[in-house]
Amino acid sequence: xxxxxxxxxxxxxxxxxxxxxxxxQVLLRAVARDGxxxxxxxxxxxxxxxxxxxxxxxxxxxxxxxxxxxxxxxxLATARIDPPLALPVRHTERFRxxxx
Numbered sequence: 001x002x003x004x005x006x007x008x009x010x011x012x013x014x015x016x017x018x019x020x021x022x023x024x025q026v027l028l029r030a031v032a033r034d035g036x037x038x039x040x041x042x043x044x045x046x047x048x049x050x051x052x053x054x055x056x057x058x059x060x061x062x063x064x065x066x067x068x069x070x071x072x073x074x075x076l077a078t079a080r081i082d083p084p085l086a087l088p089v090r091h092t093e094r095f096r097x098x099x100x
Contacts, residue, residue, distance in 0.1 A: 002096045006058040006067070010088035014052045019085060024054065027078045035070030037061055064094070 012020055024041050032038040037058045044053035061067045079087040 003059075004061040004064055005095045006061055006071075007055060007093045007095070008058075008071075008090055009053060009055040009093075010090045011051045011053050012088045014047070014050055016085065017052050020054070023078050023081055023085070024056070026081065027074050028056070030074035030077060031058070031067075031071055034074065035061075035067045036063070037067060061094075 021041075028039045028041060035058075037060060039056045039058045042055045042057060044055070047053070058067070058071075075087070075090065079085070
């Protein structure tokens with residue numbers, strides 16, 4: 001089975017971006033530690049007024065089940081950081097190299 005590449009994107013109010021960025025770094029570190037994949041955080045270049053879109057990119061996921069569990073646990077732990085912020089609705093898309 002070929003490794004997968006996961007793309008997780010979500011929108012949040014632009015006013016929340018400064019508070020969310022440190023949390024996203026905590027999330028990425030937890031996923032790397034527990035899920036074995038170092039992610040990257042991207043921000044949409046063509047923003048809509050008042051909203052920002054962030055995307056976490058995880059490449060080379062060899063164990064989708066274990067990685068998914070580690071990612072979910074990290075998301076829940078990040079949501080509990082004080083002061084709590086509303087957890088944005090996250091959308092996950094998974095890809096693997098196309099068959100030839």
